[in-house]
Amino acid sequence: MSHSGNETFDVVVVGAGNAALTAALAASAGGARVAVLEKAPLKLRGGNTRFSGGVFRCTYSNLADLVPIVRQHDSPETVVADPYLPATYQKDIARVTGGRADPELTSVLIDRSYDTVRWMADLGVPWEFNRAVGAVTIPGASQVKLPLGGALRVKGEGVILSTTLFRLVEEADIPMLYETQAQRIVMAADGRVTGVEVRGPNGLQVLNCRALILGSGGFQANPEMRTAYLGPAWSLVKVRGTRFDTGDMLRAAFDSGAQSYGEWAGCHATPIDADAPTYGELRLTDKTNRLSYPFSVMVNLDGERFVDEGEDFNLYTYAKMGRQILQERGAVIFQIFDRKTTPLLETRYNTGTPVTADTLSELVARIEERYRALGIRNAVMLKTLEDYNAAVQDGAFNPDILDGKRTSGLRPEKTNWATRLDEPPFLAYPVSLGITFTFGGLRINTNAEVVDYLERPKP
Numbered sequence: 001m002s003h004s005g006n007e008t009f010d011v012v013v014v015g016a017g018n019a020a021l022t023a024a025l026a027a028s029a030g031g032a033r034v035a036v037l038e039k040a041p042l043k044l045r046g047g048n049t050r051f052s053g054g055v056f057r058c059t060y061s062n063l064a065d066l067v068p069i070v071r072q073h074d075s076p077e078t079v080v081a082d083p084y085l086p087a088t089y090q091k092d093i094a095r096v097t098g099g100r101a102d103p104e105l106t107s108v109l110i111d112r113s114y115d116t117v118r119w120m121a122d123l124g125v126p127w128e129f130n131r132a133v134g135a136v137t138i139p140g141a142s143q144v145k146l147p148l149g150g151a152l153r154v155k156g157e158g159v160i161l162s163t164t165l166f167r168l169v170e171e172a173d174i175p176m177l178y179e180t181q182a183q184r185i186v187m188a189a190d191g192r193v194t195g196v197e198v199r200g201p202n203g204l205q206v207l208n209c210r211a212l213i214l215g216s217g218g219f220q221a222n223p224e225m226r227t228a229y230l231g232p233a234w235s236l237v238k239v240r241g242t243r244f245d246t247g248d249m250l251r252a253a254f255d256s257g258a259q260s261y262g263e264w265a266g267c268h269a270t271p272i273d274a275d276a277p278t279y280g281e282l283r284l285t286d287k288t289n290r291l292s293y294p295f296s297v298m299v300n301l302d303g304e305r306f307v308d309e310g311e312d313f314n315l316y317t318y319a320k321m322g323r324q325i326l327q328e329r330g331a332v333i334f335q336i337f338d339r340k341t342t343p344l345l346e347t348r349y350n351t352g353t354p355v356t357a358d359t360l361s362e363l364v365a366r367i368e369e370r371y372r373a374l375g376i377r378n379a380v381m382l383k384t385l386e387d388y389n390a391a392v393q394d395g396a397f398n399p400d401i402l403d404g405k406r407t408s409g410l411r412p413e414k415t416n417w418a419t420r421l422d423e424p425p426f427l428a429y430p431v432s433l434g435i436t437f438t439f440g441g442l443r444i445n446t447n448a449e450v451v452d453y454l455e456r457p458k459p
């Protein structure tokens, strides 16, 4: 292994997702000599960004604000948008974080959100209106009401976002170093950052730089760090995205005196196909999600229901639902539908292979047969489904509202969208939990400089 120190750049960027590549493009446009380090090989490059649905949240006063962003890629006459003003964004962040988000950083995020998306459009990222996640079709009209705040998505999702950014990096002649893992921050005696030690195709090497930008994601793909920070239950969970976000630079930054910040025991995770691979695969991207459970009956390996599947719309419950699944034995459950509810399934269910049958007893027997290794209590499962059917109350089913169509006499009850499993074919989808990203990070100031425990920016 060689260990040389002769490469010098103005800026070295660690990572090749959206954060890193947009930073590299901005630095290069400002005249800096930039290099980008990507731990992944070329084929698997691009981090979680490449797996994402490409939905971005930003402020806007009206639909007219969004037109210069989507440009020729979409038609404004097909959608309506309520204003999403900074105060609403602020409230949303306060609600989902329990009021614990950093106020100064939150202000920067909100104040720059619109300009950032517009800048990305200027760079060449194609945007469209987000009709998929959280959008509502207006009854009797041919228009779609866009989800508040999440009105825009990259046309072609994360795959096209990633492809576009790599093309722009190439056009800007920024060197990309693949299979190159940054592992240590090099500092002068006075604490100034002077470079980064990398492990790459040429062995160990130090790249000298005047500024180091970290865009290397969280630690969600590192089982050891998941176990240490999130808890033992997280050691075996599936990872929805890249396998390369393993927290290397978080550790390296702490070794260099950076202040830790954020919710280190917290993460984003969703219900996904239990048959999905251990790490995300680019042929599946975000299509392993299993979020149509409000219209299902969910049973665990012990054959029992364990939550109110219809507590609320899935956008408000999926994070909680994922955590609940993790608490069940084996962290695997089944979502069961019949002919009436299968048309309501998100198209993402097409990536999975359900167990199917024409009677509930046959369905349970086939679940037991296919997933025998998991130890299924099939007799209990059948009784649970029969008890559920008997407890469903009459009433009108309406998937677009909290319809109050419920069960009576069960623990837990299903409080909305409770329909009987009585029309074959019956389908059972195996579901587990997939981690998306972790919340623990480094403290930065409003200039995005990493600070130490005395709140001083790292020079």
Ligand SMILES: Cc1cc2nc3c(=O)[nH]c(=O)nc-3n(C[C@H](O)[C@H](O)[C@H](O)COP(=O)(O)OP(=O)(O)OC[C@H]3O[C@@H](n4cnc5c(N)ncnc54)[C@H](O)[C@@H]3O)c2cc1C
Residues within 6 Å of the ligand: 014, 015, 016, 017, 018, 019, 020, 037, 038, 039, 040, 045, 046, 047, 048, 049, 050, 051, 052, 053, 054, 055, 056, 057, 180, 181, 182, 183, 215, 216, 217, 218, 240, 241, 242, 244, 245, 246, 247, 248, 249, 280, 285, 286, 287, 436, 437
């Ligand atoms: C399935 C899925 C769907 C999602 N959908 C959405 C969505 O619709 N909207 C939304 O806002 N968010 C979504 N997200 C989250 C979103 O993808 C991420 O928050 C965002 O892309 C993170 O960007 P990033 O640049 O910070 O990190 P990443 O895109 O993860 O990039 C990190 C980069 O760092 C590299 N790296 C790591 N360690 C090193 C090292 N030591 N040396 C060199 N390189 C290193 C990695 O290889 C990678 O290139 C989704 C995520 C997933 C997994």
